[in-house]
Amino acid sequence: xxxxxxxxTNTRSARKTGGLFQNKVAWISGFIILMILFQIFVMxxxxxxxxxxxxxxxxxxxxxxxxLEIEKAELESERDRLLNDPDYLERIAREKFRMAKPGEKVxxxxxETKKDGKTR
Numbered sequence: 526x527x528x529x530x531x532x533x534t535n536t537r538s539a540r541k542t543g544g545l546f547q548n549k550v551a552w553i554s555g556f557i558i559l560m561i562l563f564q565i566f567v568m569x570x571x572x573x574x575x576x577x578x579x580x581x582x583x584x585x586x587x588x589x590x591x592x593l594e595i596e597k598a599e600l601e602s603e604r605d606r607l608l609n610d611p612d613y614l615e616r617i618a619r620e621k622f623r624m625a626k627p628g629e630k631v632x633x634x635x636x637e638t639k640k641d642g643k644t645r
Contacts, residue, residue, distance in 0.1 A: 567573045606613045618624040625631045 565572070569575070607617070623631050623633065
């Protein structure tokens with residue numbers, strides 16, 4: 526009977542140390558597997574991080590396209606006005622190119638600018 530008790534006590538202590546070792550191995554193995562999965566699914570070119578970057582890039586490109594479409598509509602409107610509205614074309618010619626009708630005088634007003642405290 527005493528022999529059985531010593532065997533069971535020895536077996537329990539062996540189980541505890543073996544169990545503890547196996548538990549550490551299981552945790553380490555699990556951690557390694559998780560790190561490998563993290564590397565595969567998150568950090569690779571096809572991973573989650575790259576997917577999120579690409580989604581942000583698509584969002585930025587869509588915003589850029591929207592801005593370009595607005596600019597295109599404004600330029601088309603400007604072109605149509607230049608082609609079809611003679612009064613607008615005349616105003617642009619007078620303002621930008623300082624053109625005048627025959628017999629008109631064009632005055633150019635020069636404003637003084639201060640640079641380094643000096644008046645020019």
